[in-house]
Amino acid sequence: MSKLTHASKKAPLLEVNHLETAFKIDREYYNAVDNVSFTVKPRQVVGIVGESGCGKSVLSLSVMRLLPKGISEIRSGEILFDGKDLVKMSENEINNIRGKDIAMIFQEPMTSLNPVFTIGYQLQEVLLNHMEISKKEARQKSIELLKGVGISRPDKIVDEYPHQLSGGMRQRVMIAMAIACQPKLLIADEPTTALDVTVQAQILELLKEIQSANDMAIILITHDLGVVAEMCDDVIVMYAGKIVERTDVDTLFYNPKHPYTKLLMGAIPKMDEDREVLESIKGIVPSLKNMPKVGCKFAARCPHAMPECSFVTPQLAETEQGHEVACLLYETSRPKEGMNVQ
Amino acid sequence: MNNAQPKLTTINSNKNRFKTLLEVKNLKTYYPVKGGFFRRTVANVKAVDDVSFEIKKGETLGLVGESGCGKSTTGRTILRLINPTDGQIIFDGKDITNIQGRALREARKDFQMVFQDPYASLNPMQMIGDIVSEPLKNFGKSNKKALKEEVMDLLNRVGLPEDAYEKYAHEFSGGQRQRIGIARALALKPKLIVADEPVSALDVSVQSQVLNLLKELQKDFGLTYLFIAHDLSVVKHMSDRIGVMYLGNIVEIADRNSIYNEPLHPYTQALISAIPEPDPRKSKERIVLKGDVPSPVNPPSGCPFHTRCPMAKEECSIAKPTLKEVRPGHQVACILYN
Numbered sequence: 001m002s003k004l005t006h007a008s009k010k011a012p013l014l015e016v017n018h019l020e021t022a023f024k025i026d027r028e029y030y031n032a033v034d035n036v037s038f039t040v041k042p043r044q045v046v047g048i049v050g051e052s053g054c055g056k057s058v059l060s061l062s063v064m065r066l067l068p069k070g071i072s073e074i075r076s077g078e079i080l081f082d083g084k085d086l087v088k089m090s091e092n093e094i095n096n097i098r099g100k101d102i103a104m105i106f107q108e109p110m111t112s113l114n115p116v117f118t119i120g121y122q123l124q125e126v127l128l129n130h131m132e133i134s135k136k137e138a139r140q141k142s143i144e145l146l147k148g149v150g151i152s153r154p155d156k157i158v159d160e161y162p163h164q165l166s167g168g169m170r171q172r173v174m175i176a177m178a179i180a181c182q183p184k185l186l187i188a189d190e191p192t193t194a195l196d197v198t199v200q201a202q203i204l205e206l207l208k209e210i211q212s213a214n215d216m217a218i219i220l221i222t223h224d225l226g227v228v229a230e231m232c233d234d235v236i237v238m239y240a241g242k243i244v245e246r247t248d249v250d251t252l253f254y255n256p257k258h259p260y261t262k263l264l265m266g267a268i269p270k271m272d273e274d275r276e277v278l279e280s281i282k283g284i285v286p287s288l289k290n291m292p293k294v295g296c297k298f299a300a301r302c303p304h305a306m307p308e309c310s311f312v313t314p315q316l317a318e319t320e321q322g323h324e325v326a327c328l329l330y331e332t333s334r335p336k337e338g339m340n341v342q
Numbered sequence: 343m344n345n346a347q348p349k350l351t352t353i354n355s356n357k358n359r360f361k362t363l364l365e366v367k368n369l370k371t372y373y374p375v376k377g378g379f380f381r382r383t384v385a386n387v388k389a390v391d392d393v394s395f396e397i398k399k400g401e402t403l404g405l406v407g408e409s410g411c412g413k414s415t416t417g418r419t420i421l422r423l424i425n426p427t428d429g430q431i432i433f434d435g436k437d438i439t440n441i442q443g444r445a446l447r448e449a450r451k452d453f454q455m456v457f458q459d460p461y462a463s464l465n466p467m468q469m470i471g472d473i474v475s476e477p478l479k480n481f482g483k484s485n486k487k488a489l490k491e492e493v494m495d496l497l498n499r500v501g502l503p504e505d506a507y508e509k510y511a512h513e514f515s516g517g518q519r520q521r522i523g524i525a526r527a528l529a530l531k532p533k534l535i536v537a538d539e540p541v542s543a544l545d546v547s548v549q550s551q552v553l554n555l556l557k558e559l560q561k562d563f564g565l566t567y568l569f570i571a572h573d574l575s576v577v578k579h580m581s582d583r584i585g586v587m588y589l590g591n592i593v594e595i596a597d598r599n600s601i602y603n604e605p606l607h608p609y610t611q612a613l614i615s616a617i618p619e620p621d622p623r624k625s626k627e628r629i630v631l632k633g634d635v636p637s638p639v640n641p642p643s644g645c646p647f648h649t650r651c652p653m654a655k656e657e658c659s660i661a662k663p664t665l666k667e668v669r670p671g672h673q674v675a676c677i678l679y680n
Contacts, residue, residue: 051545152633166634196408196572198631201616205630223546226618249622267550268620269579271602276557278550278579284515 012039012080013184013217014063019077021055021062023288029075030288032058034241036077037316040185045211045218047232047249049225049264053285055241056221060187063219064104065094081185100130103178107190109170113162119146119173120158126180145176150206168199175206182214189221204230225268229253237261240285240297243316247323257325259304296328304329363566364420364534365396369429371412371419375639387638389415391590391646392429394665397534402560402567404581404598406574406613410635412590413570417536420568421453422446434533451481454527458539460519464511470497470522471507477529496525500555517548521555528559536568541576553580574617578602583671586610589638589646592665596672606674609647645676653678 019036022029033055040046048056061067063079065086079086081102086094106112114122123142127133133141139158146154149172162170171191178186188207192200204227211218220231228235228249235252237245237260245258256262266279283301291297292310299309306328314333316326326333370393372386390412397403405413418424420431422438431439438449454477457463464473475483475493483489490507497506500521511519520540527535537556541549553576559565569580577584578598585595586609594607605611612629619626631650636642642649648658658677665673666680 051547168634196635197574197616198408198612199634200618201628201630204618205628224618225546225620229620229622230618253620253622264546265620267546269550269553269575270620271575271578271614271617275579277554280551280554281547282551284517284548 011041013042013044013082014040014219015078015080016059016063017078017080019059019062019079020075021058021067021072022075023058023072024070025289030291031075032072032241032288033062036238036241036243038236038243038246040217040219042184042217043211043215044234045220045232047228047235048219048221048238049223049228049235050238051223051285053240053287054238056238057189058241059238060104060189060219060221064098064102064187065089066098066104096130099126099183100181101183102185102187103181103183104187104189105171105174105178105191107193109167109174109194110162112174113170115162118159118161119165123158123173123177123180126177130181141180142176145180146173149173149176149179149210150202151176167195168202171195171199171203172206175203175210179210179214179216183216185217185219186211187219187221190223191220192227193222193224200227207231225253225265237264240291242297242326243324244298244326245324246316251323255323257319257323257330258327259302259329260298263303296326361399362396363399363401363434364568365430365432366416366420367394367430367432369393369416369419369431370427371415371424372427385639388590388641389638390419390426391638391641393587393590393592394429395585395592395595397566397568399533399566400560400564401583402569402581404577404584405568405570405587406572406577406584407587408572408613408635410589410638411587412638413572413587414538415590416587417455417538417568417570421455421536422450423455451530452532453534453536454530454532456520456523456527456535456537456540459543460516460523461511461543463523464519466511468510469507470502470509470511470514473511473522474525474529477526481530492529493525496528497522499528499559500525501551515548516544517551520544520552524552524555524559528563531563532565534566534568536570538570539572540569542571542573549576556580574613586613589635589641591646591675593647593676594672594674595665596669596674600669600672606668606672606679607647607676608651608653608678612652 017037019033020031021033022031036059050056062074074087120139120142123145124138127138127141143154143158146157151157151169151172192203195203222228232249235247235249236243237258239260245261256265263279263281269278281301294313295310296314299305309328312328314326314328315335316324317332319325319330319332328334369390371390372388374383375385375387377384393416405416407413415424419426426439430437441449471493474496475489478489478492494507502518502521541552544552560567569577571577581598583597584601585592588609594610601610605614612631615626615629629652633650636649644659644662648654663675663677665675667673668679
């Protein structure tokens, strides 16, 4: 983990403190991201894993300030990027950062490109917005970018439309667009989920190359533990809007602590072992409206649940150096004396 | 989940094992591409191009491959949901390639399908009880009380609550919907179930529940599966033998451990090496393939994989290799092993 120790000396690039993002359902607010705090250091690759509905995408949209308006909002907390709070920024200020210093790639390369504009037009739009260059230079630069992400015939592709490209190529275009202004932070939301494995391998290799060439930090959101093992330095495991475990990737796979993490690991079939029965987690993630207000949100599905789990909310706390867990099985997660039990 | 005793009759799964249930010979399925003023067929999408394999009773054959390789079309053609262009499908000793009408309807009792998308494959206007009892009604069961009892048994068997009978599909989660789809497929006590990506729309924790259920049911009812998926680790977990498909062809077929431990075809090797290993301490040699899968409208001449193959030679573009048994039970279509 040389990369990790290297990174940990630096001040954080992104610092999320007690973030709460809520959705409005029937005039009431329900937290989809519930008191989440974490940091991303420069050059670090942080993975966020969890099942669908656990809040990982909402968390990334909060950081990008791209939450659907009217039905969702950041209720409290701060998101410090390079020391500045993104939550308090005006729309204009955030527009200067979004696409330039923080960029995002989405899961669906089919729907995130505009079908009526050429690839070149869409790439140039990013460049012209954030850089002071002429249209001609922008076109030249976009051809270079396409070449950089491994697209053959970039001078032809630049004049083609998204439907003329395959899924893997579209995702390459998305990556080219995201790295156009050399962002410090790239948020990749399930970047390879819609792709075939051989194409996924190409895209992951490409992301790794760009990450080290551009000194970029990545927040990688995925449900695929294989991708996590391959790409990440640190991993955050989310369940029902909360972080339940956070540690470096090696510890996560070899010494997971939270029962949810352990079950998640046991549920995936592995190529090199034979098991008749896979571990499974009973039930499903509760919906926002049915989320327990107090206690551990995983208690209803947890094989180790104790009576107190349903009324004592576990705190995310360090059990070992660099390993945070929120589970009452660990003494450190119990609320301190004097703090009121939520 | 499974504490209730199954009331359905359980077939002894060992008795009939090792007899061939399904044999597919040189199956071809082409989709016509229409064009021009008279909407004439101008080209064919060769979705399945000369595929042969067999499945024994009680066995699971897995089909893997990337999107567009023809694995779903193969499954659907076998069930006669799509008409084959050429070749033969022999099910339980009977040639079902060209049967029509009543004979086909009668034959379909024995083979059923579990679909990929549990959201699209259930009628949102029907109660679960009606969805699951429909196949039974279709084949002449009309006694309401007996019908309900049978459906209840089925729901119970796949791990759904009693009150599911009177609910609608939207009231269930993805995993539960997939259970409903499985109950529907089981209703007529089929011999063969074609499961087309049954877990790819589900979360890992739910995925494992459904995989476990499919395995249990196979044991209890002596089912034979054709299990189609793109996730090689899921296929390996479920299957006895695995066929690897590329551009409408089976390029390698062998038992699950041989495919994983000694893959012979360069495509299989690349496919296995491309799977990210859920273990940060293992760094494996990866064969990264260049480019994308070619279009099946105009597949490359010779070996369909030669355009992306790291070991391609000149002769690969001339003659198309056929599946040959290079070791007992291990067939591969590649000139490296001729």
